[in-house]
Amino acid sequence: MATRKRTVVYDVRRHPELGAGGGIVSAPIVPVEGEVASDYSENFSGEHMLINIGPQHPATHGVLRLVLELDGETVIRCIPHIGYLHSSFEKLGEYRDWNQIVPLTDRMDYLAPLIYNCAYAMAVEKMMGVQVTERCKVVRVILMELDRIFSHLLWLGTTGIDLGAFTVFLYTFQERERIYNLHESYTGARITTSSTRIGGMMADLPAGWIEQLQSFISNFPRTLDEVETLLTNNAIWIGRTQDVGVITAEDAVNFGLSGANLRASGVAYDVRKDRPYYDYESYDFDVPVGEHGDIYDRYLCRMEEMRQSLRILQQAISRLPGGPINVSDPRVILPGKTATMNDMESMIHHFKIVMEGVRAPVGESWFSVESSKGELGMYVVSDGGSKPVRWRVRGPSFINIAALPHMIEGALLSDVIAVNASLDIVLGEIDR
Amino acid sequence: MRTMQAETIHPTGELSATAFVIISVIKLLVVFLVVLVTVAMLTLLERKISAWMQDRIGPNRVGPGGLAQPLADGAKNILKEESTPGQAHRVFFTLAPMLAIIPAMVTFGIIPFASPLPTPWGVVPMVIADVPIGILFLLAFSSLGVYGIVIAGWASSNKYALLGGLRAGAQMLSYEIALGMSLLSVFFLVGNVRLTEVVARQQEMGLWFALPLSISFLFFWISAFAETNRLPFDLPEAESELVTGYHTEYSSMKFSMFFIAEYAHMLTISMLMATLFLGGWDIPGWAGDNMVVRGAEVIGASPAVWKTILTLIMFGMKTFFFIIVFMLVRWTVPRFRYDQVMDLGWKLMLPTALAFVTVTAATILALDLAGIPYGFVFGFVLTVVNGIMLFGFLWLVDRGRTLIGGYQMEERRARARAIARFHKEEFDVGAG
DSSP: OOOSOOOOEEOOSOOTTSOTTOOSTTSOOOOOOOOOOOOOOOOOTTTOEEEEEOSSOTTSTTTOEEEEEEETTEEEEEEEEOOTTOOOHHHHHTTSOTGGGHHHHHHHOTTSHHHHHHHHHHHHHHHHTOOOOHHHHHHHHHHHHHHHHHHHHHHHHHHHHHTTOHHHHHHHHHHHHHHHHHHHHHHSOSSOOOOEETTEESSOOOTTHHHHHHHHHHHHHHHHHHHHHHHTTOHHHHHHHTTSSOOOHHHHHHTTOOTHHHHTTTOOOOHHHHSOOTTGGGSOOOOEEOSSOSHHHHHHHHHHHHHHHHHHHHHHHHHOOOSOSSOOOTTTSOOOHHHHHHOHHHHHHHHHHHHHOOOOOSEEEEEEEEOSSSEEEEEEEEOSSSSEEEEEEEOHHHHHGGGHHHHHTTOBHHHHHHHHHHTOOOHHHHHO | OOSOSSOOEEEOOOOOHHHHHHHHHHHHHHHHHHHHHHHHHHHHHHHHHHHHHTTOOOOOSSSGGGTTHHHHHHHHHHHSOOOOOTTSOHHHHHHHHHHHHHHHHHGGGGOOOEEEEEETTEEEEESSOOOTTHHHHHHHHHHHHHHHHHHHHHHTTOHHHHHHHHHHHHHHHHHHHHHHHHHHHHHHHHSSOOHHHHHHHHHHHTSOTTTTTHHHHHHHHHHHHHHTTOTTSOTTTOHHHHTTGGGTTOOHHHHHHHHHHHHHHHHHHHHHHHHHHSOTTOOTTOGGGOEEEETTEEEESOOOHHHHHHHHHHHHHHHHHHHHHHHHHHTTSOOOOHHHHHIIIIIIIHHHHHHHHHHHHHHHHHHHHTTOOTTHHHHHHHHHHHHHHHHHHHHHIIIIISSOOOSOHHHHHHHHHHHHHHTTTTOOSSOO
16 A cells, blocks of 8 residues: 555646636546456356345435445446436426426535526526626525535535444534525425525525525535545545545546536646636636546545635625626516516516516527536527427436446445445435 | 462362352353443443544443443344345354354453452352463363354355454464463463463463563464454454354344453453453552462462452453553554465464574573572563563564565456456346
C-alpha cells in the first residue's frame, strides 16, 4: 500500500482533456475493451449460487434488485433489475400543465427535491425566454446547494450503515432534520417541496429563514468533522473502501458517469464550472477531484463538496438581493390579488393562467444542472400549448447505476453493497 | 512455585455431602438468575449506550427510564407468532436456537466470581463448579455455540442464512485458534487450567496477566470480538449484506434465543477476560483478598463475608468494563469484509501469536533458569518483553499490511468475466 492518507485534489480549472467549452464530448472515448480471452477451463457448473439482493433488502436503497451469481462469496456476474418503482413520470408530465409538472420532479429524487424543481423550471424558462429575477436566481442557488448537502448527507449515512457504521447515520440524520425544517418552513413540505414555478418561486423566503439557514451553516461543519473523525482515518473504513469499486477515468467517461462518481475517477467535470448557470462562475468554490476512482475517493469528494456547498451558501446569503422573487411577466406569473380585482388586464391574465395554464411557445430546450448525484438534464418540447409534448429527464442515477456491474465484477458480496451505496443512486429517479 | 507467598493456611474442613449439594443448588439458581437478568439488562444497556453515543434518548417508555424494556421485549417475543419456512428442516430449525443458547449458559458455571465465602458449614468457594479442566471445558463449550449458528443457517433453507452460517463457521474456526494461542501463555504462568488457580497466581505475582502477557491479552480481546460476532466482526449477521444472516428466518422466541445467546456469550467472554487477564475478583494493591481454596483448606488471607462482597463488586466492575468496551466499539467502527477477517485471523494473528508464544515461553524458561522466583520481578521482566513485542506488533500493523483493500481488482474482474462467458450459454439469467 503506497499511500494510506489520501486527500482530494482541488482542480478548479478544467481537465486538460476536456475542451475549452467544457463538456464531456471532447473527453477521450475509449472503446470498451473486448472480452478477456478465457484461459479458464474449469467447469464451474452447479457450483454457483444465484442470489437476489432486493427488491426487498436492507441495503438496496429502495427497490433495486440485483441478481448476483456468486462463486463462494465472489461475484461472477451482476444483473441489475430496475423498474420496481416505475411511476411513468415523464408520460404523466405530458398530461399536466407546465406548472403541474413541478410536483412530479421532486418525487423523482426525493433526496434532493429542490434541485429537481429548479432544474425543471430552468428548462421551461429557457424555452419560454423568461429571465428570472436576480433574487430568484440567488434563492435557487441557495436551495440547490442546501439540497446538495441534504442528499450527500443521506448518502453518507446510508453508506455508513451499509458498511456497518451505524452511528454516522444518526449523526447525519440529525443534520438532515435541520434541513427538513428549513424545507418545511419555506415550502410547507419536508420532502415533496414543489417549490418552483415557471418564472419564479411559489413564495418568497419567509421571515427568519435566512437566520435559520445561517445557524445551520455555522453548526453543520462540526458534525462533518465528527463524522470525518469516525471514518476518514479509520483503518476498517479504509480497508473497506480503498481500491474497492474502482473505475478508471476512461471507463467512467464511457459509462457516462457524472457527479462525484466521475470526479472521484479524476475527471474534473462539474456543470457548475463547465457550463455555469445562475452566475455560478461568480461564486468562489472548488471542485474536489479524486484520482483513484474508488469508494474512498468518492467519499472524500462528497465530503469536500459539502464543505464547498457551505461556502457557496455563505456567499449567496451575503449577496442575496432584495426585490421581487417572481418575474412581472403576466404570461407566467399570476398577477397579485388586488390587481386582479381592480384591473381589467390583470383579471384577464389571471383568468387565462388559471383556466388554460401557462402557455409556452413552440420549441424545445435542454437545461442541465449539477445535481447532487451528477449531471441532471431536463428536456422539454412544446407545441405551443399549455402542456409539454415531450418531457424527458437525463437522470444521473439512472446512468450511474449502469456502471455498477462493471465495478463489482469479481468483488465480494460485501463490496457489492458498499459499491452500490457509494454510487449514490435514488430509485425514484432511476425508475421514473 | 505452587504455593502462595504468604503461607497462612486456614483449615476449614470439607463441606458435608448434603451441605455441598444444597449450597451448589443455591449457587446454581442464584447465578443462573443473576446471569439471565444481567443478559436482559445488557440489551437495555446496549440500546442506552448506543442512544447516548448517537445523541438519542433510547428506550424510555416502559418502566422508569425504560428499565422494564427487556421485560416488554421478552413478553413480546413470547407472544409473537412463530413462523417456520415451508422448506426449512424442522428438526434442526428448532434445535439450532437451543444449541446456540445452552453453551453460552453453561460456561458461567466454572468462572469464580468472588473470594471464598465462610459459612457455618465450611468455606464455600464462589464458583459453581471448580472443574479441574477449567479453561479447556470453557473452550470446548464456547465453540459448541457455533453449531447452533451453522445449523440455523443451513436448516433455514435461505441463501442469506446459509451464507451467514458459513461465515460464522469459518470465523469461529479461525479465531478459536488465535484464542487458544493466547491462552497458552497463561497456562505457562499458571501451570494449571483451573480458573481459581489462574486468579491465585495473578494475586501471587502482584500483577494482573494483562501486563506481563499484554500481547496475549490483545489477541484474546480481538478474538473475543470475533467469537461473539460483535462488530467489527459481525459478518454472520451483517444486516446490510445478509439481511440478518443466520437468523433471517427466525421469529418469536427462537429469534430471541439467538439474541440472548449473543449477549450471554458476550457476558461469558467478558467474565473470562476479567478472570484470565485482570485478576478475576482480585482487588488491586490489597493482600487481604489473596486467598485460594485448595481441597479442605484456605491458603492465604482469611476469608470473610465482607471480603466476598467487595471482591464480587470488583469482579462485576471488571466484567462491566469489557462489556462497555464491546458496546462502544460496536457503535463506533464499520464492519470488516469477509476476506479481511480471514486474513487477519490466519495470516496475521495466528503466525504472530505463535511467534509471541514462543518468545514468552523462552522468557519464562530463561527466568526460571536464572533462578528468579515467581513474583513481581518475574512479572516485570515479562511485562517489558511483552511490551516491546506489543509495540512492535502495533507498529507493524499500523503500516497498513493487514487492512488494505488492495486485492487485485482487475485480475478478479477478468477472472469473473472469463467464468461468466464460459457459462453464458447454459446459465443465462440475463435473458428476458
